[in-house]
Amino acid sequence: MSEEDSRSSEDETSEDEDINDYYNNNEDDFIDNSDVERGQDGEEIMTSDYYSSNEYIRKRMQELEYYDYQCLTGTEVEEKLAKDTETTAELLNISPPLAQLVLLANKWKITAINTRLKLSPVERGKLLVESGVIAVLPSHFKHRTEHKKLSLKSAVSCGVCFDVFPVSDVTSLSCKHMFCRQCWTQHIDFTVKEGMNAGIPCMENDCSVLCPIDFVEQFLKGDSARLYRDHLFRISVTTHYRCRFCPGVDCPVVLFAETPKPRRVTCKRCKMSCCFECGNEYHVPTDCETIKKWLVKCADDSETANYISANTKDCPACHICIEKNGGCNHIQCSKCKHNFCWMCLGDWKAHGNSYYECSKYKENPTMTNSSQQTQAREALKKYLFYFHRWENHSQSLRLESNARLKIQSQIEEKMNRSEGTWIDWQYLLRAGELLAKCRNTLHYTYPLAYYAGGGSEKALFEYQQAQLEVEIEGLAWKLEHAGEYQRGEVENQMDVCEKRTQTLLARFVAN
């Protein structure tokens, strides 16, 4: 455990005690905290205002979700990158442009590069080969190196345009694959214009050597040169493990964190926030991989699945999927010609006569659950169950995001009616903020629940999730009917909500 970790866990316990004090002092025991030791009674005298203040909420949120990051401008990032490049150049004893290639290939992890170098002396060579600084096998291009030994007056044929040039007009990378300057210019120009996602490679087949910046820039002029610099910066930031572009549209800010973790980062310029690790919307308690899987699944499946679920049923005989296209409930399967009732899925024979049993509710429908189609439908049901809850909460989040304005107008109204002062009603805004935060967490518990395995772990999680849901809806209700509830009631509810969220998050953050 690192020093930082142990410190934060200490903070947590002391914070727990504070909370405990708070409840005991107020003689509110709606939360069962008998398992928490009581301590330091009355040592800190705080008014209840402190406990509902922004400061207090922030402090408690910090415990679990506090994350140290910076919002940097392009120039600041470039300075950092330049510094990294210098360090690596010294480390590997190569020129900075070559060091940049090594960093790009290694996500700018200088420490990792350093540890590798210490492993064995061969690692340096391997690292340089993998990064595209030098070629794999020097023997591979023997015949080309021979050209170099020839005198300056001799002629060399370019491997791309097949023309013959004097030695002074051809050039190569460290791999010694000679090509004429005109071909290099065109090759680099085309690659830059196409986006150069994987760097600019040598033109020889099966050669993995990449062009360093100083080599490239001798062939570029004007717009192309600027474009190249832009691409290089973009690739540097996207590959850098400590950097992420702000998700806001056209926002130039680069988010920078010393220790990359799946935590919320918010751009100070455009206020957009995202998960630092994966760039998606912040998604505690679900991990990055699961949320990615879930979002892909939702994008692929939800509409089709909804339609299938809403409009089709399986034929009880052959299990083919049937879409009803008319009003009549007597269905004949077009595949197996089975006659059945759309309502109860029973054989139609029972429906033709006077004894029409379809309108009666049967406790145990005698449908077989074993066939593959039924299983597929069950899987679909499970997915839709979670998807609908997920959708529902995202809708609530959208609606509640407008709530701030509504609360503000409510506060003004109340002040106009001389019901308390502005400061008296601020807790409503805080409650709104907290509600959004907690609901966001709840929202992201559903993908986690969908992918979770069975067992006690899941049972506990589902219990915590249910508890949180109850409290969040309680808070939402109290906030929507703010006039009918006392400040104390709302604040208590806020506290419970927060505590439940923290409980649920604790495990995720620990991982």
Add this chain to the structure above:
Amino acid sequence: MSSIATTRIQRELKDIKESNNQSIKIELKSDEFNNLRGEIVGPSGTPYQDGMYKLSIKIPETYPFNPPIVSFDTRIWHPNISSVTGAICLDILKDQWAAALTLRTVLLSLQALLSAAEPDDPQDAVVAKQYKDNQKAFVKTARFWAQYYANAPGPRDTDCVEKLRKASEMGFYKDISLQALSTHSWDLENAIQYLTSC
């Protein structure tokens, strides 16, 4: 068309003529240098042996810095080549292209692809599945296609001939019948059911 592309194509055509390799051929389709026709002979030891495969080769404006666009004109049963459109899945024709590669190396690579298929990176999923699950049916089909479309010599498989005759007697086009039979590993009943349902 850029001058560098034109001069290079001219040289490449000359080089191929001089190289005297009988198994590959490239010629101009018209006076333009951006539209070529290629031909490769199926490599021996494969179901494609001695088949003549015609290729269409389109040269982009940015050649040789971008790869040529190559596809099979002759129909072929191969996991990395679409049995319907002739589109090819080969790394050097996509992201692994290097300016120093030539049309000659491309055609030689295609011959190598015919000798060693890569079913895990398929272009035609149906063929790739048959290649992995039912190698015998795959070889039978690939050989029959080579004889049927690419004029590969040798006696044709009587089972294939018979089933193809039966299907076409029922009024289906020969090409479509052959595709259906091949897809269903020469199960006549399944192929007919498939043909009637579409």
